[in-house]
Structures are given as C-alpha cells and as structure tokens.
Amino acid sequence: MTTAGTSRMEITGNAVTGAPCWATLLTHDITTARDFYGQVLGWEFRSSPMGEDWATATAGGIPVASIGAVDPALPVAVDWTAYFAVSDSNEAAGRVRERGGTVAIGPVDTPTGRATLAADPTGPTFGLWEGRLVADWQHWRLHRPWWLVLESADPFAAALFYGAVLDWEHREGEDAVGYEDDEIVLRDHGHVAARLRPRDPRNPALHPRWNLIFPVPDVAEAAGRAVALGAERLAETTPVADVGAVLRDPDGAVFSLAPESAGL
Numbered sequence: 001m002t003t004a005g006t007s008r009m010e011i012t013g014n015a016v017t018g019a020p021c022w023a024t025l026l027t028h029d030i031t032t033a034r035d036f037y038g039q040v041l042g043w044e045f046r047s048s049p050m051g052e053d054w055a056t057a058t059a060g061g062i063p064v065a066s067i068g069a070v071d072p073a074l075p076v077a078v079d080w081t082a083y084f085a086v087s088d089s090n091e092a093a094g095r096v097r098e099r100g101g102t103v104a105i106g107p108v109d110t111p112t113g114r115a116t117l118a119a120d121p122t123g124p125t126f127g128l129w130e131g132r133l134v135a136d137w138q139h140w141r142l143h144r145p146w147w148l149v150l151e152s153a154d155p156f157a158a159a160l161f162y163g164a165v166l167d168w169e170h171r172e173g174e175d176a177v178g179y180e181d182d183e184i185v186l187r188d189h190g191h192v193a194a195r196l197r198p199r200d201p202r203n204p205a206l207h208p209r210w211n212l213i214f215p216v217p218d219v220a221e222a223a224g225r226a227v228a229l230g231a232e233r234l235a236e237t238t239p240v241a242d243v244g245a246v247l248r249d250p251d252g253a254v255f256s257l258a259p260e261s262a263g264l
Contacts, residue, residue, distance in 0.1 A: 018166035019141065019175075019188040020148050021085040021129055023065040023212055027078055027251045030055060033067050036249055040226045041214055049111040063134045064145040078252045080212045081117065082148050082194075083127035084166050089114040092128045095165045096120075120161050122153060124209045141189050147213040147258065148194040155196040159184045162196075192263075211246075213256040219244050222257050 027033040034055060037043050043064060048054035053069040070078060086092040089107035096103055096118045106116035106128070113131010120126070134140050152158040159177065163169050168177045168186065177186050184196040199208055216222040223245040227233055230250035244258040 016085050017087050018168050018171060019085050019193050020082050021133055022083040023080060023146060024083070024127070025065060025067045025080050025253055026070045027067060027253065028070055029251065030067055030069055033249070033251065036229050039229060040222055041216065059145055062140065062145060079125070080253050080255055081125055081127045082210050082212060083115070083129040085133070086128045086130050086166065089116050089128050089130035092116070092165055093118065099161050099164055101161065101165070120158060122158070122208050124150060124152070126210055142191060144193070147215070149211045149213060150194065150196040151199040151211060152196055152208050153199055155184050155198055158196050209254070211256050213258050215260040215262070216257050217260055219257050219259055223247065
C-alpha cells in the first residue's frame with residue numbers, strides 16, 4: 001500500500017488508530033484496470049513510490065486508492081482491500097491471530113510504511129497499515145472518497161473481533177463505535193467511517209466481505225459504462241442505498257456504486 005503526496009504525519013493517537021485509511025486493488029493488468037476505473041469513476045492516475053507495478057488513483061486531485069499488479073508468487077486474489085490504520089503492525093497482526101483470524105501476508109515494509117493483509121475468522125479480508133497517511137489527512141477523513149460496509153453473518157461478533165484488533169474500544173467521543181438500528185457504526189472525527197451490518201440474504205452472489213462503495217453522480221450511467229467495458233452486474237442494490245449497483249470488474253474484483261446523495 002502506498003499513497004501519492006504523503007505527508008510526514010505518522011499514525012499516532014486514538015483518533016487515527018483503527019480508522020479506514022486507504023484502499024488497494026490488486027489486478028493482473030494495471031493498464032486495463034486504469035482504463036476501466038478511469039472511465040467508470042472518472043479517476044486520473046499518477047506514479048507511485050512503489051514502482052512501475054503500482055499507480056495511485058486520484059479524484060479531483062485527491063488520492064483515492066492504489067492499483068497494483070498481482071505477484072503470481074503471492075497467495076493474493078484479485079480484489080479490492082480496505083486498510084485500517086494501526087500504530088504497531090506487528091502487535092496488530094498478533095491480535096488477528098490470537099482472535100482466530102489469518103495473516104496472509106506481512107507485515108511487509110514499503111517505501112512509506114508497513115502493510116499487512118489479513119482475514120477475519122469468517123473470511124472477509126482487510127489490511128493493516130502502519131506508516132504515513134495521505135497528504136491533508138484531516139480533509140481526507142472528513143470527505144472520504146469511498147464508503148466501507150462489512151456484510152457479516154454476525155455483525156456483533158465481527159465488531160468484537162475488529163474492536164480487539166484495531167483498538168476500537170479505546171475510541172471515544174467523535175471517534176467512537178456505536179449502534180444504529182441493527183448496524184454497528186465506526187465514526188472518525190464525527191463522520192461515519194465504516195458500517196458493520198447483517199448480510200443481505202437477497203444478494204446470494206455477495207459472500208461476507210468488506211464492500212468498497214464508490215459514490216457517483218449517476219449510478220445507472222456509471223454501471224452502464226462498467227458493463228459496456230466488460231464488468232458483470234451482481235445485484236441491483238448496494239448496502240447503503242435503495243438505488244445502486246454491485247459489480248465485478250473485468251478481472252474479477254467486486255465493488256459497489258451508490259449515489260453521491262446517499263451518504264454512508
């Protein structure tokens with residue numbers, strides 16, 4: 001994981017620890033992926049400190065995510081992965097194992113920090129990030145370029161796992177974890193950073209997973225472009241809105257679209 005235009009801000013303090021801080025897409029063909037997401041989401045791309053096998057996506061000049069090539073030697077599937085900030089990646093990876101999760105890769109040193117790829121006990125994958133954050137982190141966290149929802153068979157058990165791994169229990173005030181209806185909500189600086197909710201049985205194509213949801217002005221138009229470019233439409237709704245789309249990109253990665261007005 002890496003960002004373009006990183007600041008010197010390191011991950012310190014409860015207000016940052018445990019919050020979603022970045023996303024990566026691992027794919028077999030970066031050129032095709034850049035073209036696909038550029039046309040569907042209007043992203044532009046810049047070089048990455050990780051080298052020619054990586055690119056940083058931007059929207060309106062703001063870093064959004066990284067796209068990287070899958071190394072055939074690594075046991076990593078083509079997919080989107082959300083990363084959560086931690087102050088000590090070794091300690092966090094140890095807590096993953098202690099609580100029944102799996103650490104697939106890492107912690108691995110990168111030019112800007114340390115990355116870990118893990119899975120919770122029920123299967124959803126996620127990342128841990130110890131290192132530099134995007135430039136102007138305070139603005140990024142207030143205007144997140146994507147939304148994050150965990151579809152889980154047992155959101156309460158999931159919250160206990162992630163709470164222990166990511167120190168959610170130590171967050172308070174505007175950065176607390178709370179309940180809203182049947183969902184568990186993580187707030188960061190007063191704004192929703194992630195939701196954990198029961199898996200929707202009406203969407204059998206979606207196994208329990210962390211869903212990255214990208215806001216777009218017109219879901220129908222963006223989804224139509226995606227399908228025309230080779231994506232497969234999996235469902236007619238997203239976890240956060242009655243009107244949206246869940247898609248599998250041409251290389252197999254699943255992502256969601258929702259109206260900009262839906263919010264998280």
